Structure formats: C-alpha cells, structure tokens
Amino acid sequence: QVQLQQWGAGLLKPSETLSLNCVVYGDSFSDSYWSWIRQSPGKGLEWIGEINHFGTTNYNPSLKSRVTISLDKSKSQFSLRLSSVAAADTAVYYCARMKLTGVVNPIAYFDPWGQGTLVTVSS
C-alpha cells in the first residue's frame, strides 16, 4: 500500500521561500506523476505542479515563475519550493501521487495524498 508522508516549515515571513518534502513508501516512482496541491479557503483546491521519474516537470502557469519541484529517487522523496511567498500563499499543502491506469487511454487520478501541512505566511 502506497503511503505519502510530508513535512516542512509551517510559518514563514513574506518574501521567504516555502520548502516542503514528501517521502513515498511502497512505490518505485515509475508509472506515476508526483504532485503538490494546496487548499485555501479563498481559492479552494489548487494544483501546483508535478514531476515524473524522469524529472520532467509541469507547473501551474499561475505559479510557474515561483515554483520548483524536484525528485530524489535515492531517498524516495520529492520536494516543493515556492519562492517569494506572500499572505495569499497561506494554505494547507498536500503531496499526492497522480496514478496513471490503463495503456491505450490512461486514466489519471490523485491517490493517495499526504497528510497535509499548514503553511502560514505572516510578518
């Protein structure tokens, strides 16, 4: 059974860099994409970006200039960095696996999710 466990700093000041990590248990990183998603009262659930086992990334254009997602297969971890944070970046951040199932017309869905990390940006 695949499990994701995440951690990182929960309180940041404006202009600092958010850094979160997610370790994967029970999966080899192949055949999936590894995503970060955030949830705030104002914007709901927002996909931040993803990385695959080749290191290929896709980012939400709304955050692309500030986001870096990286992968360390030796540690079974992937990470999120979001630079120049502001109050609007306050949210619960989740890591999640985007599972791809099927060959001809693959279906993709987020499962499982990490437990979530509340990140607050405040001066």
Next chain:
Amino acid sequence: DIQMTQSPSSLPASVGDIVKITCRASDNVYTDLNWYQQQPGKAPKLLIYGASTLQSGVPPRFSGSGSGTDFTLTISRLQPEDFATYYCQQSYTTPYTFGQGTSLDIK
C-alpha cells in the same frame, strides 16, 4: 484553464436519502473526471475515477456518471460517515482543476 463548477455548494440531507451532486466543466474533458471526499481536517480521498469507476474499497452506494462536460455523483442510502465535502477534478489537461466543493450537511 478548464473551470469546474459544482452544484449545489451546500446540500442538506438525512441518513437514508439519495443525493446527487453535479459537476460541469467549461470544456470537454471526456471521461477524465474524478470525485473525492474530504472529511474535516483530512486530505481528500478518491472515490471515483474515470467518471464512473469506483475506487477499490469505496462502498457501492457511491456511483458516478457523465461524460464531456456534465457529470453526476450519486450517493444512495446516505450513511452518517458520508456527511463531508465532495470535489470533482478534471485530469484531461494541465493545469488540473477542481470544483469548488459541495458540503453535504445533516438536515
């Protein structure tokens, strides 16, 4: 971006009821549509993927239908543990997007 709109935003219901939550996409997503359940303080949990395929371990009182731009999540014979918030999500194209959520509340 493809916008996902759910209705209603809030749905009062009672144990034993049949409820339907709808999700409309601003563009054709074929059947690349997933449904999640979120309990307070917890991460979302996958219920249905590919518009109608029940995730392993999810009770069969949950079902999904639809294709293209209009989708429905149906919960038959509501149980106490079903009172939660439900989200649809399109996986057809990036950026992946979610509906704003439907809160299923005890009447």
